[in-house]
Amino acid sequence: MIGGDAPISVQSMTSTRTEDVEATIAQIQRLEQVGCELVRIAIPTKEAVKAIAKIKSQISIPLIADIHFDYRLAIEAIEQGADKIRINPGNIGSKDRLEKILKVAKEHGVPIRIGVNAGSLQKSLIQKYNGITPEALVESAMEHVRTCEEMGFFDLVLSIKASDVPMTIEANRMLAKACDYPIHLGVTEAGTPKWGALRSAIGIGTLLAEGIGDTIRISLTGDPVDEIRAGFEILKALHLRKKGITVISCPTCGRLETNMIPIAEAVEQALADVEKPLTIAVMGCGVNGPGEARWADLGVACGKHSALLFRKGQIIKKIKEEEIVSTLIEEVRKWEEKNSS
Numbered sequence: 001m002i003g004g005d006a007p008i009s010v011q012s013m014t015s016t017r018t019e020d021v022e023a024t025i026a027q028i029q030r031l032e033q034v035g036c037e038l039v040r041i042a043i044p045t046k047e048a049v050k051a052i053a054k055i056k057s058q059i060s061i062p063l064i065a066d067i068h069f070d071y072r073l074a075i076e077a078i079e080q081g082a083d084k085i086r087i088n089p090g091n092i093g094s095k096d097r098l099e100k101i102l103k104v105a106k107e108h109g110v111p112i113r114i115g116v117n118a119g120s121l122q123k124s125l126i127q128k129y130n131g132i133t134p135e136a137l138v139e140s141a142m143e144h145v146r147t148c149e150e151m152g153f154f155d156l157v158l159s160i161k162a163s164d165v166p167m168t169i170e171a172n173r174m175l176a177k178a179c180d181y182p183i184h185l186g187v188t189e190a191g192t193p194k195w196g197a198l199r200s201a202i203g204i205g206t207l208l209a210e211g212i213g214d215t216i217r218i219s220l221t222g223d224p225v226d227e228i229r230a231g232f233e234i235l236k237a238l239h240l241r242k243k244g245i246t247v248i249s250c251p252t253c254g255r256l257e258t259n260m261i262p263i264a265e266a267v268e269q270a271l272a273d274v275e276k277p278l279t280i281a282v283m284g285c286g287v288n289g290p291g292e293a294r295w296a297d298l299g300v301a302c303g304k305h306s307a308l309l310f311r312k313g314q315i316i317k318k319i320k321e322e323e324i325v326s327t328l329i330e331e332v333r334k335w336e337e338k339n340s341s
């Protein structure tokens with residue numbers, strides 16, 4: 001479910017060639033393991049469209065077929081069992097082609113995401129607005145919405161994406177005012193994992209904080225697994241979702257007497273598979289350490305090559321520097337076992 005009271009979902013898109021069914025399934029299964037809730041695959045060819053049924057049989061999350069240019073591929077994707085299709089009506093061609101897609105989607109009860117991208121905006125709108133502007137992007141989306149509504153098709157998700165963050169923010173604010181359809185948020189072509197996630201967090205996070213957005217995709221140049229992790233971090237930071245480990249760790253400073261940076265990284269990495277929400281504080285010294293460690297579910301406040309271990313605000317024991325990672329992992333695994341019901 002997207003929209004209404006449904007939790008804001010995190011989605012991704014595969015980077016394998018869809019025609020390579022085995023590789024695509026393997027990547028989707030990796031995405032499922034880190035909590036991906038919907039996955040999109042590119043459908044550029046007839047061979048790719050034929051892969052849909054095979055891929056679907058091996059995965060458990062909804063599959064979205066992403067189609068550009070060829071309306072016949074969209075129709076066939078629906079017939080092959082895609083759970084949703086994403087089209088950019090700007091490049092699908094004439095209105096009657098869109099109508100043909102809508103007819104088949106309606107017959108199969110398949111929702112459609114209308115995705116407008118700054119990079120493929122209709123020329124007529126670029127001319128009208130003297131360039132690519134938030135107004136032009138919204139007008140494009142709303143034009144397509146009206147066509148769908150005229151056809152009696154309302155099962156829509158909308159997205160307006162640009163690589164420019166302020167433009168993405170402004171266009172989505174306007175879109176949210178213009179209609180009530182669920183909105184898919186993303187900053188398109190955001191970049192490489194580290195900085196792309198940061199740019200996405202600013203664009204998507206600003207909108208989510210204003211109550212705009214129903215599903216998100218972080219577009220990163222790299223392993224799509226990172227997109228899911230980044231997506232949940234954004235939602236967790238805004239208290240919109242709870243999931244997995246949140247490591248609170250200090251930036252370290254001249255008071256540090258333990259090699260803490262690799263400890264925080266090792267803990268985060270080793271516990272990336274945890275699904276239930278849990279906060280772990282890894283703090284460098286006695287200044288803010290005990291305070292943060294007390295508030296977290298589990299925490300360490302480091303001292304001189306040692307640390308105090310906290311569990312739910314209570315000091316449990318003093319441990320040596322080399323025991324910190326293994327002790328935290330052990331504590332979390334025990335907690336998982338206890339809460340596994």
Ligand code: SF4
Pocket residue numbers: 250251252253254255256283284285286287288289
């Ligand atoms: Fe520095 Fe201690 Fe604060 Fe970490 S917790 S930044 S080591 S004062």
